[in-house]
Amino acid sequence: MARPLTLITGASRGIGAATALACAREGHDVVIHYARDEQAAQAVATQATALGVRALLAQADVAVQADVARLFETIDREAGPLTGLVNNAGIVGAKARLDEVDAERLQRMFATNVYGSIWCAQQAVRRMSTRYGGAGGAIVNVSSVAARLGSPGEYVDYAASKGAIDTLTLGLSKEVAAEGVRVNGVRPGITDTGIHASGGQPDRAWRLAPLIPMQRPGRPEEVAEAIVWLLSDAASYTTGAILDVGGGR
Numbered sequence: 001m002a003r004p005l006t007l008i009t010g011a012s013r014g015i016g017a018a019t020a021l022a023c024a025r026e027g028h029d030v031v032i033h034y035a036r037d038e039q040a041a042q043a044v045a046t047q048a049t050a051l052g053v054r055a056l057l058a059q060a061d062v063a064v065q066a067d068v069a070r071l072f073e074t075i076d077r078e079a080g081p082l083t084g085l086v087n088n089a090g091i092v093g094a095k096a097r098l099d100e101v102d103a104e105r106l107q108r109m110f111a112t113n114v115y116g117s118i119w120c121a122q123q124a125v126r127r128m129s130t131r132y133g134g135a136g137g138a139i140v141n142v143s144s145v146a147a148r149l150g151s152p153g154e155y156v157d158y159a160a161s162k163g164a165i166d167t168l169t170l171g172l173s174k175e176v177a178a179e180g181v182r183v184n185g186v187r188p189g190i191t192d193t194g195i196h197a198s199g200g201q202p203d204r205a206w207r208l209a210p211l212i213p214m215q216r217p218g219r220p221e222e223v224a225e226a227i228v229w230l231l232s233d234a235a236s237y238t239t240g241a242i243l244d245v246g247g248g249r
């Protein structure tokens with residue numbers, strides 16, 4: 001039987017890289033998508049290949065619709081048919097109150113986190129849904145506990161973008177449920193990745209550990225395991241679910 005083929009966006013590092021490797025361990029062929037860091041993506045692909053699966057490297061800016069279309073055409077040509085999508089690529093801004101956020105930041109945030117997930121989900125549905133002659137599939141959207149907490153004083157804009165992701169998961173799951181496509185989400189809590197440094201708070205994950213019931217940040221691999229389960233046939237009757245993976249936060 002053909003192996004599942006899963007695209008993980010933003011897979012050169014962090015939760016995306018851990019998810020790509022967890023998928024590979026479960027026998028998925030993987031598409032390691034990256035924005036700029038080809039070398040890091042290549043290193044993840046090499047590790048995946050060593051696990052005995054196929055790994056395709058593919059570049060795109062998920063915020064650009066035409067780039068996403070090109071990404072999926074590359075997958076069709078070089079690997080298809082796609083059976084899984086993990087909408088993981090995302091950004092956070094520097095710590096700021098909402099009244100300090102400028103238009104450029106807001107546009108970039110929503111273009112990446114929300115529009116990017118929608119562009120990818122549209123392309124995936126057009127390939128997986130029985131409505132389009134596909135054989136079914138599964139999508140997992142990476143949200144955040146911020147969608148529930150609101151992140152006041154840090155990044156309400158980011159939290160709002162993740163709230164949109166949760167609604168996308170709920171709505172799309174119902175739209176395609178009878179067409180063989182499951183759509184679920186995970187809400188990571190504070191996870192120890194480079195995103196905090198890119199948001200100007202490199203020590204954030206451990207500084208905020210006392211606020212986490214389990215008293216420590218999560219590891220990317222712990223989020224990856226939840227994603228892999230949601231992609232798998234073990235979750236065959238689970239759709240529209242959004243799983244908190246946040247150490248109790």
Ligand code: NAD
Binds near residue numbers: 009010060
């Ligand atoms: P990360 O910064 O390590 O990884 C994010 C990835 O997204 C990077 O590979 C980056 O290149 C990619 N990316 C960003 N903008 C892109 C664009 N326009 N086009 C293509 N790729 C782009 O961060 P992470 O912590 O691994 O985050 C992964 C996901 O998890 C994000 O959606 C993030 O919001 C979410 N999340 C993270 C945490 C956390 O504490 N680390 C908590 C909750 C949710």
